[in-house]
Amino acid sequence: MSREQGSLSINSENIFPIIKKWLYSDHDIFYRELISNGCDAITKLKKLSIMGEYEEVDGEKYRLDVIVSPENKTIKIIDNGIGMTVDEVKQYINQIAFSGAEAFLAQYKDKTNEEQIIGHFGLGFYSAFMVADRVTIDTLSYKPGSTSVHWESEGGTEFEMSEGDKETRGTEITLYLNEDSYEFSNEYRAKEVIQKYCSFMPVEIYFTNADAPIEEKKEEEKEEIIDAEVDADGNAVENSDADDTEANEEEKVEDKEPKPINNPTPLWTKHPNDCSEEEYKEFYRNVFHDFKEPLFWIHLNMDYPFNLKGILYFPKINTEYDSVEGTIKLYNNQVFIADNIKEVIPEFLMLLKGVIDCPDLPLNVSRSALQNDGFVKKISEYITKKVADKLSGMYKVEKESYEKYWDDISPFIKYGCLKDEKFRDKMKDFIIFKNLEGKYITLPDYAEANKEKANDKIYYATDLQQQSQYINMFKEAGIDALVLTHNIDQPFISQLEQQDDKLHFQRIDADLTDSFKEEVAEGEEADKLKEKTDALTELFRKVLNKEKLEVKVEKLKNENVSSMVTLSEESRRMQDMMKMYNMYGMDPGMFGSSETLVLNANNKLVQYIFEHKDEDVSIFCEQLYDLALLSHKPLEAEAMTKFISRSNEIMLKMAK
Template sequence: MAKSGSLSINSENIFPIIKKWLYSDHDIFYRELVSNGCDAITKLKKLALMGEYEEPDGVEYKVSVTVNPKEKTIQVSDNGLGMTEDEVEEYINQIAFSGAQDFLNKYKDKANEDQIIGHFGLGFYSAFMVADRVTIDTLSYKADARAVHWESEGGTEYEMTDGDKTEAGTTITLYLNDDSTEFANEYRAREVLEKYCAFMPVEIYVADETAEPQYDTIEKDELTDKDTVIETIVEEAKTEEKENEDGTKETVEVSPAREKYKILRRPEPINDTHPLWNKHPNECTEEEYKEFYRKVFMDFKEPLFWIHLNMDYPFNLKGILYFPKINMEYESIEGKIKLYNNQVFIADNIKEVIPEFLMLLKGVIDCPDLPLNVSRSALQNDGFVKKISDYITKKVADKLSGMCKTDRENYEKYWDDINPFIKFGCLKDEKFAEKMNDYIIFKNLDGKYLTLKDCLEANKEKGHENQVFYVTDEKEQSQYINMFKEAGLDAVILPNAIDSPFISHLEQKNEKVKFLRIDADVNETFKEKEEDDEAAKEQAKKDAESLSEIFKKALGNDKLEVKVEKLKNESVASMITVSEESRRMADMMKMYSMYGGGADMFPVSETLVLNANNQLVKFVLNHKDGENTGKICQQLYDLAKLAHGSLSPERMTKFIARSGEIMMDMAREEQ
């Protein structure tokens, strides 16, 4: 009997919300309709297992998506539960029951940042984002059920009549609006379905009604009773004439006669119904993990290692987290964590569920206990979600600490790649920092890996208690590295941007510990023992003041800070040092300037260190007004700057010209 009416509960208000902001991505209607089909099949299979439904022999459960770009239609069909007329009335006509009114009242003033797709049972109505007209043809699995046909134009009025469907299941047909015809393109349909439905638990097939049929040719033993045979190809036996040893000839069979079949190409599902994360880790091979990584993330550099999450209590969570190999110099550290609910894709990188620092990794997490569609504001205040985040953090820390203890060789091999993840995690997560505290390692100047405790003990023996020296650029700081090695001192190499805030973090956690870059000051180990003679001390002070004035005048810089030391290594004439506090402040302001701050608010405080034992420095001191004294001062300063890093383009031009002049002066003296 035909029935018509208006969709209940303020549908004239709810549809603008659905169309404009409830679904921020219009393509998500595919996910909603296909996942509904998968649910209908999953429920029917459970009924069969419980003995409440008898499955037909040879039934193959599937969801079929059929596009027709000419007619601008999409059909989504399943052979699941189906619906009775009463169920259509309940699930389709009464939009989300009484909850719809609550929804309108609660969310009418919300911005579009919160996705609450389907939170009130509105998944089916996502179809009206892209379709002017939608029809449903359904037949319940229940005995004596009648087929139902339902249709709606615009989503506010509906008509429901008896249908003509003969097999249990549901077919939804979308007649697309002019703005959404792209979704009737097979390539676009596959793209969207592979995004949202790549691991749904029921096989999903996509076909274009208007496409030319595709064929394959197969051998007889490959033929199945499900294949559609278009043509039988009989190949006769091949023979050739062969000469025997006695000179007679005979015909021999080279290949026997055989039948081949031209068949309609077998459809292949677009999804993997048994994703790797659902298997037990003991059942997965190394190659399977790597293949899954390549397929899901399109990254053909092998991951370093991975963590397989598999938890049933107190909540259900499975997943795989990969530590990717990255090139710190040329690539930004950007990972991707895909979040699923029962194999249905929800979103990428939801930081409320996944600890922020783990978003640097690549991986998949499937948590059926999370709602499929939920606002981020709700997640932020959900204690259950916090437990999931804490569990994931613990599993990652356990994997890393376990590797350090039982597989130190590989842990050290991976360290250069994984340490940015670990350091970022320590900065962002207090519990992670506590668990990893004893497993942070540092590479020293000899390429050996040491813990913080190892570094402190080694430096204490050398008279530098609670100090850790470090290098940020082995090339630019090579002069200082050589001096350290000659003095028997060690330093650790910290070349990444994250190392600056990380060592500050370590200093806060270890009150007396201080990290010093090797060019922060002239180490006492490099200096000669200070003389006890008061007259000598007074003379050294006067010489230092004199040298300071000479260099300030020659360089035209009254604010230049000059320090004179007696270094053991007489070959070193000049050095540049930068105080640790000044440089860290400058580094912080550089980072701040990236976000609109002022990089020059805290200029670096440099000190020119002169070696009183060096012959060139002695020459300057003894020839204050000499013809070449100014030139030598400038050269010594520029050499110190070069050893510390680099010169500005202007200074480099002058340095090159001056170097030429000095060599010409030397050449003239030789003539």
């Protein structure tokens, strides 16, 4: 066989089914593509006007119209932009994937920039055939002497072109919907899709339902009545109410003027200095339909080394009811791309709500996902840096506000530290903790204030109600503790310990510090305490049927405390981890329990049990153990039932 060379050819009948079925994941996206094309046509004309190549008509208003007809199952998308000549229709419509935007930018690359041109690939128009059996184009170029063009195609693989009858500049595209897509001519469905993708496109979009009933306007005759008053000299004085009536009529006429369904100048396109607090809140309510005010926000505004604008809001999250996942909407030249694209938005920022517009994003051909590009990582790092700068700046300059917001933003910051090393490095000096007095302190502050009594440990509480007995003992001993009540606190403190081997966190019920105990002299006193420990250990193990129960008898300074339960920090963390793995079929109890029952030798009830250990004191042993356990953790269902029944029994005996 002889050697041959040539160019690959692609037949439209082969590639078109792929475009129709696979190019876009959602068929409703055709609205975005066709409206984007219309916006581009207008943007190009504006740029030509700026460059002196087109003279605008005084008072001319650029606009884009979407007209649906549920009865005829049609959609019209009309713009008064640059329009197309016959040759341009042949070039941009008849040749698949020849981008008019790219050609325009290439032609005027020295005179303009591309940041406001939306299209790049030239495939957007063909999305129409995902929903339409037949598509027509009527277009008239802005160029003097141009003739209008009519183009139509059924199925997208064959077309007809002829001279059209359009008399106004711009392009009108008509979609004759297929049977599966009639929904897109429904007014409410159409508005829903347009608002999803086109809410902030840079050209005003007007929507019309061609089949909506026309209200009959009745012309009512209006009599102009001018009330006159007579002054002291008998001269008539004209009443100003007539002028007010005319002003009111003008206002009513203005109210009836059609309004665009989009906002061409969203808040993120403005400079932060030009935005008021109320505007930020209003934008938040309108975009996210959240009527709880955000805590604060960050306005991103960057031109170099890439173009990025946006607003990130810190919402007030009620973790008991609300989802902790936020919504960050990604835009490209004010065109909606997707929510929560993880390549651009760092994972921990997904707790926020906001909008990010980056024209420089390397999108794939359908503009529905990102190309895998190192540039995207730089954008992600920039966003992370701006968030960290905002938070650290607030700590330095607005510390009172920072503390006020801390309970709401701390889960987000801690999650960010766990997930992002660079964020952690920037925020590590600005992590604060609430102490038992409700004041906010840093770890160095805590260490300095408790260095004499904390034994190089950082004590913390996870449940102020459940652990109230321990908290009271800490307060009496003059030892402070941090309040860590959120689920994320446990992995966070583990990370802090890994980063700094001098840090050792211990929950307040993990052990009894020496500050709570009386000193026991060596010799007879120590021997007596050991005798009590051995005797009570044997008794409680027998009564409770817990052969491995560890019992300690200590002389606590507070004689009102009868019993307590402690669990070592290491054991408790292991149990917590096993609970997490329980969903995979692992039994948290397989590692046993190292709970220690602490009995106070100075307490009268404990002394009574020791002195009468040979008598029937089992009810007191059981009650003491459950009371100690209750101050440590909730009782299991069966244990709680027995505890209530036993309490009633004890009260009945006391009553008798």
